[in-house]
Amino acid sequence: MEKKWWHNKVAYQIYPKSFYDTNGDGIGDINGVIEKLDYLQDLGIDIIWLSPIYCSPLADQGYDISDYYDIDPRFGTIADLDRLIEEGKKRGIGIVMDLVVNHCSDEHEWFKKACEDPDGEYGKFFYIEDYKDGDSLPCNWRSYFGGSVWEKLPGHDDKIYLHVFHKKQPDLNWENPKLRKEVYKMINWWLDKGIVGFRIDAIINIKKKLPFSDYPVDGDDGLSSIDNMLKEATGVGEFLNELADETFRKHDAFTVGEVFNEKDDELPLFIGSHGYFSTMFDFSAESTKEDISPENYKKAVFKAHERVDGIGFLSNIIENHDEPRGVSRFIPKEDLDDTSKKMLAGIYFLLPGLPFIYQGQEIGMENLDNVNDINDLDDCANANIYETALHEGKTHAEALAHLINVTRDNARTPFQWDDSKNAGFTDGKPWLMVNPKYKNINLAEQINDSHSVFNFYKELISLRKNPEYESTFVYGKFVPYKPEQKNLLAYSRVGEKSVMVIANYQKDAQTLSLPSKIKKVLLSNTSKTLDNSSFNGTEIVLSPYELLVVEMV
Numbered sequence: 197m198e199k200k201w202w203h204n205k206v207a208y209q210i211y212p213k214s215f216y217d218t219n220g221d222g223i224g225d226i227n228g229v230i231e232k233l234d235y236l237q238d239l240g241i242d243i244i245w246l247s248p249i250y251c252s253p254l255a256d257q258g259y260d261i262s263d264y265y266d267i268d269p270r271f272g273t274i275a276d277l278d279r280l281i282e283e284g285k286k287r288g289i290g291i292v293m294d295l296v297v298n299h300c301s302d303e304h305e306w307f308k309k310a311c312e313d314p315d316g317e318y319g320k321f322f323y324i325e326d327y328k329d330g331d332s333l334p335c336n337w338r339s340y341f342g343g344s345v346w347e348k349l350p351g352h353d354d355k356i357y358l359h360v361f362h363k364k365q366p367d368l369n370w371e372n373p374k375l376r377k378e379v380y381k382m383i384n385w386w387l388d389k390g391i392v393g394f395r396i397d398a399i400i401n402i403k404k405k406l407p408f409s410d411y412p413v414d415g416d417d418g419l420s421s422i423d424n425m426l427k428e429a430t431g432v433g434e435f436l437n438e439l440a441d442e443t444f445r446k447h448d449a450f451t452v453g454e455v456f457n458e459k460d461d462e463l464p465l466f467i468g469s470h471g472y473f474s475t476m477f478d479f480s481a482e483s484t485k486e487d488i489s490p491e492n493y494k495k496a497v498f499k500a501h502e503r504v505d506g507i508g509f510l511s512n513i514i515e516n517h518d519e520p521r522g523v524s525r526f527i528p529k530e531d532l533d534d535t536s537k538k539m540l541a542g543i544y545f546l547l548p549g550l551p552f553i554y555q556g557q558e559i560g561m562e563n564l565d566n567v568n569d570i571n572d573l574d575d576c577a578n579a580n581i582y583e584t585a586l587h588e589g590k591t592h593a594e595a596l597a598h599l600i601n602v603t604r605d606n607a608r609t610p611f612q613w614d615d616s617k618n619a620g621f622t623d624g625k626p627w628l629m630v631n632p633k634y635k636n637i638n639l640a641e642q643i644n645d646s647h648s649v650f651n652f653y654k655e656l657i658s659l660r661k662n663p664e665y666e667s668t669f670v671y672g673k674f675v676p677y678k679p680e681q682k683n684l685l686a687y688s689r690v691g692e693k694s695v696m697v698i699a700n701y702q703k704d705a706q707t708l709s710l711p712s713k714i715k716k717v718l719l720s721n722t723s724k725t726l727d728n729s730s731f732n733g734t735e736i737v738l739s740p741y742e743l744l745v746v747e748m749v
């Protein structure tokens with residue numbers, strides 16, 4: 197495999213609004229990221245992905261951009277960002293921006309001009325249609341946040357525009373070469389500024405199946421999921437190839453795609469050596485519909501890595517700003533403790549590909565347990581989740597309980613720096629509630645405790661970067677071990693060295709017979725196992741949620 201500069205990197209996602217507030221307005225800011233760079237360097241981070249900080253009405257928390265060339269004043273200024281890039285460079289940390297180009301904001305000047313003159317140049321930047329036969333819609337697609345994808349065009353009673361996300365996020369028309377050119381110009385402007393790349397938002401949606409047509413109704417609302425359309429939309433590759441040629445490839449940029457619904461034979465095109473992107477996220481466990489047991493977690497993740505074997509690199513996560521906290525999702529509530537959190541960390545972190553840590557994950561931040569009412573939460577997706585639950589017959593209390601399990605706000609509560617007021621996130625009133633668990637789960641408590649979740653993440657990163665093992669963790673082959681053994685999650689990484697990652701994904705002990713003897717214990721989440729004398733044979737007994745990373749003979 198052709199080696200790339202980003203292959204051995206460890207990335208960290210920052211959701212700026214909730215990271216660190218330096219001016220007391222309750223909103224995290226760029227200066228807050230700069231203040232915490234030493235912290236991230238100490239943890240071992242090489243790449244920071246910033247969720248959007250461009251000018252935005254924040255209808256979808258910055259994923260609705262009204263000016264791609266400027267920073268929202270709530271987050272800071274372009275000068276602050278330049279300083280962040282510079283300060284990052286000094287510490288060997290590259291900055292990755294979020295690229296949100298499936299849609300912009302309805303407050304972007306392109307959309308304003310489109311409303312003024314729907315038949316003019318900017319009207320063609322969007323999908324603007326007339327009602328069919330007076331009042332019917334061009335198609336029955338359901339937007340990701342609920343309701344029809346069609347909304348009346350402001351100022352024009354007879355016209356509507358398409359938005360697959362929020363109505364304040366009109367879709368950009370990628371079929372229009374002028375629009376594409378504008379997008380490439382903007383991307384190159386950012387790359388010239390010195391960022392190292394982009395995380396690419398919702399990109400699979402840029403290709404629509406045209407002309408608009410209905411798909412089978414799959415809900416009581418009489419609408420059809422966008423997925424039904426995406427399955428039939430072909431040709432996204434032509435856009436992506438042009439995009440990569442005009443921008444990323446010229447700069448040797450690092451890009452990570454938020455890609456769903458890709459077909460098997462498209463994988464080399466997406467993430468092969470000359471793919472559209474450097475890598476893409478593995479969402480296989482996050483998008484598992486059934487209850488996520490250890491067995492189907494293993495199945496999903498193993499399958500994902502076997503699928504890309506020899507093709508390219510996935511980016512591994514247990515959570516992000518759109519998902520509940522990974523530890524709350526993948527570990528049964530009654531078993532959630534530092535040991536099980538560390539086990540989950542070890543499992544995903546040493547898989548082939550790039551590990552991404554989402555802010556707060558490194559201290560084991562958990563979901564909210566309860567809120568008094570829906571107004572304590574913020575996300576624009578909440579209303580639809582709640583209403584749908586009521587519609588399915590749940591009571592208000594049940595609907596709220598369901599919402600708390602799944603809401604994206606679980607990941608968006610402020611970072612828990614210490615146990616002072618507002619978890620040390622702000623001197624003002626935080627824009628979103630702080631998770632009350634901050635009294636027990638916070639960085640200050642963990643930073644000097646060698647057994648903390650935080651220090652376990654540090655150890656994981658330094659193990660991955662240890663020159664003796666790095667090539668094995670980066671390029672070593674992924675070989676599942678005894679996938680049929682229940683609640684055992686084990687795999688080898690075979691390269692210059694042979695390393696095994698072994699996890700007992702349950703609350704009971706279990707016995708495992710190994711293919712050979714253990715040569716060395718590289719990492720463990722239970723201090724007792726660091727004594728090599730307990731590994732004389734090939735049969736080992738694993739304690740509850742034990743994780744072992746071992747070099748084999």
Ligand code: TEU
Binds near residue numbers: 256259517
């Ligand atoms: O997400 C796109 C996406 O497909 C989903 O994860 C989606 O957010 C979720 O299913 C809706 O509940 C990206 C961003 O990560 C997300 O934050 C934005 O809301 C979305 O695009 C629109 O820009």
Ligand code: CA
Binds near residue numbers: 217219222224225
């Ligand atoms: Ca602030």
